[in-house]
Amino acid sequence: QVQLVESGGGSVQPGGSLKLSCEASGVTLDTYAVGWFRQAPGQEREGVSCIASSDESAFYRTSVKDRFTIHRDKAKNTVYLQMNNLQPEDPAVYYCATSGFANVVVCSLNQFGYDNWGQGTQVTVSS
Numbered sequence: 001q002v003q004l005v006e007s008g009g010g011s012v013q014p015g016g017s018l019k020l021s022c023e024a025s026g027v028t029l030d031t032y033a034v035g036w037f038r039q040a041p042g043q044e045r046e047g048v049s050c051i052a053s054s055d056e057s058a059f060y061r062t063s064v065k066d067r068f069t070i071h072r073d074k075a076k077n078t079v080y081l082q083m084n085n086l087q088p089e090d091p092a093v094y095y096c097a098t099s100g101f102a103n104v105v106v107c108s109l110n111q112f113g114y115d116n117w118g119q120g121t122q123v124t125v126s127s
Contacts, residue, residue, distance in 0.1 A: 002026040002116040006096050009121030012086055020081040020121060022096030027116070029072065030054055033104035034079040035114055036070065038092035038123075047109025049081060051062070056105045063089065085123045093120040 008020040022034065035050040049070040051058045058070050069082040079096060097114035099107070107113075 002098065004098065004118035005115055006118040006121040008093065009094060009123045010081045011124040011126065014087060014125055015126050016086050016125070017082070017084045018086065018123060020083065020094055020096075020123075022079045022081075022118060024077050024079075024098070027098060028078050029079060029098065030074050031061055031102045033073070033107035033113075034097035035097050035099070035107065035109065035111070036079075036081045037097065037109075037111055037114075038090075038094045039083060039120075040092040043092075045095070045111055050107035050109055051079060052101065052107040053099075053104045059107060061109060076110060083123070086123070088125055091123055093119045093122055102122060102124075114126060 005023050007040045033052050037045050039045040049060045051070045067085045072079045079086045085125040097117045
């Protein structure tokens with residue numbers, strides 16, 4: 001049974017940093033693409049970043065490019081999202097998810113390509 005557990009959320013001031021973790025069990029994360037998504041109250045869930053199988057490629061939504069970095073620790077079977085310079089538009093519940101298929105060379109920020117989801121972790125940015 002695949003289980004994804006996100007952690008690392010919290011409350012920071014604008015300009016602050018957080019590092020989110022997505023730890024997996026029941027699946028070898030390196031085989032699959034992993035995406036980070038977020039959903040703010042009253043808004044649709046949107047893709048933030050993704051990393052392809054075996055780190056073939058990574059993508060970011062425009063608003064987080066140059067601020068967020070996705071990377072994978074194969075030994076820990078964990079994918080991280082380092083978020084720097086957090087802005088008032090970033091607060092949301094952040095979710096990680098794995099692709100429905102293995103060996104994905106080019107990942108997608110479209111949530112419909114992902115099958116297994118974590119429970120989410122809250123990120124708050126306020127002064």
